[in-house]
Amino acid sequence: MSRALDRTGIWIGWAFFADLANALALTFGYMFSRPVTMQYPDKEKWLPYSRYRGHHFLKRDEEGEIKCVACELCARICPCDCIEVIPYEDEKGNRRPAKFEIDMARCLFCGLCEDACPADAIALGQQYEFSSFSSSDLVIGRDDLLGKPGKAMTGGGVVAAHLNTEQDVLVETSEPQGYNWWRNIRRT
Amino acid sequence: MELVVALGLIVFKVALLIAILLLLPLPLTWLERKIAGHMQQRMGPMRVGWHGLLQPVADGVKLLTKEDHIPAEADRFLFKLAPILALAPPFVVFVAVPFGESVSVLGTEITLYVSNMNVALLFVFAVIGIEVYGVIFGGWAANSKYAVLGSLRTCAQMISYEIPMGFAVIGVVMLAQSMSLLDIVRAQANVWNIVYQPVGFFVFFVAGLAESQRIPFDLAEAEGDLGAGFHTEYSGIRFAFFMVSEYAIMLLTSVLAVILFFGGWNGVLVPLPPLVWFGLKVAFFVYVFIWFRFTFPRYRYDQLMAIGWKVLLPLSMANIIITGVAFL
Ligand code: SF4
Ligand code: SF4
Numbered sequence: 367m368s369r370a371l372d373r374t375g376i377w378i379g380w381a382f383f384a385d386l387a388n389a390l391a392l393t394f395g396y397m398f399s400r401p402v403t404m405q406y407p408d409k410e411k412w413l414p415y416s417r418y419r420g421h422h423f424l425k426r427d428e429e430g431e432i433k434c435v436a437c438e439l440c441a442r443i444c445p446c447d448c449i450e451v452i453p454y455e456d457e458k459g460n461r462r463p464a465k466f467e468i469d470m471a472r473c474l475f476c477g478l479c480e481d482a483c484p485a486d487a488i489a490l491g492q493q494y495e496f497s498s499f500s501s502s503d504l505v506i507g508r509d510d511l512l513g514k515p516g517k518a519m520t521g522g523g524v525v526a527a528h529l530n531t532e533q534d535v536l537v538e539t540s541e542p543q544g545y546n547w548w549r550n551i552r553r554t
Numbered sequence: 555m556e557l558v559v560a561l562g563l564i565v566f567k568v569a570l571l572i573a574i575l576l577l578l579p580l581p582l583t584w585l586e587r588k589i590a591g592h593m594q595q596r597m598g599p600m601r602v603g604w605h606g607l608l609q610p611v612a613d614g615v616k617l618l619t620k621e622d623h624i625p626a627e628a629d630r631f632l633f634k635l636a637p638i639l640a641l642a643p644p645f646v647v648f649v650a651v652p653f654g655e656s657v658s659v660l661g662t663e664i665t666l667y668v669s670n671m672n673v674a675l676l677f678v679f680a681v682i683g684i685e686v687y688g689v690i691f692g693g694w695a696a697n698s699k700y701a702v703l704g705s706l707r708t709c710a711q712m713i714s715y716e717i718p719m720g721f722a723v724i725g726v727v728m729l730a731q732s733m734s735l736l737d738i739v740r741a742q743a744n745v746w747n748i749v750y751q752p753v754g755f756f757v758f759f760v761a762g763l764a765e766s767q768r769i770p771f772d773l774a775e776a777e778g779d780l781g782a783g784f785h786t787e788y789s790g791i792r793f794a795f796f797m798v799s800e801y802a803i804m805l806l807t808s809v810l811a812v813i814l815f816f817g818g819w820n821g822v823l824v825p826l827p828p829l830v831w832f833g834l835k836v837a838f839f840v841y842v843f844i845w846f847r848f849t850f851p852r853y854r855y856d857q858l859m860a861i862g863w864k865v866l867l868p869l870s871m872a873n874i875i876i877t878g879v880a881f882l
Contacts, residue, residue, distance in 0.1 A: 392849075393593045393845065393848060393849040396594070400595075401591070401595050401596055401597045402595050403597045405597070408601065550595070551595070
């Protein structure tokens, strides 16, 4: 009996477009929910997490010497063949890179160079705003790499887009645990 | 002297009408994109002007400065004719559409319509039928398979849905005992036609959706399977013509729905100026069109035909019979 009733109910609903009305109510509800868009270059921008793989940087040791020993392991493992290392011997007799160039136009930010490095000298930092009009500007040399910002300390927050977040800035955000992307998503 | 004034008034009204119809698509495209964005939890255009308000102007400038490309294999004459054929009828139709009784400016009564034809309804349907040629010629002349498929679909769709649409309004004509849109609105001064003609309105509205080729019946320009349908090969200003025509028809369908079934400029409860009431009702229908577009998927071609011939046609005929019997 109840099943028959159910089926008549469905048929009556179908005849009066209950399903279509449901759909319309849903979209109408969505129209008044908050958009999830992040207005990136105009208003807000995102702070990367500490494990974010952005622009590479080269590290220095305690004495301020470049850590890299020019073993070329990173150049070997790189799937895009975009690192070029030429070693030399410095005054103290250490092996150091005379030339260390990364072609950012070809890099796919896999982070394998960071994993392969035996001296913990290279890593992928937090910088992600380095687009350029010419691909030759994207070949970054050793000294530039030494100056690039390192890993992010905090991360995941959303800050005003005009803030300069180049150097490990510690920006106070209201979401220290990271931005909750699901916050505005309506789930019914 | 009187003749000159009357003539001048008509010219002025026509010019105003054309200006409004040409400019209305600008805010409408903006609204459509905004509503679409918010329904999908996006923001829509945001970057040109305040909340993207100047986006349609930017798009217009872009369309005007684009290359006006004609495919090598196209039938050049028809290709150039089609956008004009698509654009002119919706504008011509508005000549017969009243927007209110009259207003007095500086002591003279000015009627809010260009002409009060006694067969206005017939005129509207006859002229709007010509618009199909624009779509069919456009698709045919472009000599592209997507465009041809789009215009073939349009051809069948328009013919199938014009019949129930025509039948649906017969009920209204029977109630008002007149084909003049002005008389039809006057006849609804107390009770709107929607009360007597709910089925007629339903058929009219669905057929109107199909006639203006909006989702869920936008088979002619199904982006998913036909590129852009009949106007795939059009660019620049000619494409803009098709767009304006599409919005004008959407507006026309809303205006007709209001005039025929929702009491025209007759208000209820709240005493607002008639023109405001009219505008509000039309705006509501325009919103419904946009709302539908971002809610429903597209019907399949056979479903489209089945709805037209197996549901709407019998419904509209039954509506006429029942109205007739009730009259006796
Ligand atoms: S991140 Fe990957 S692709 Fe980029 S330089 Fe390192 S190893 Fe090569
Ligand atoms: S960055 Fe690391 S892996 Fe690459 S050459 Fe220097 S020490 Fe070797």
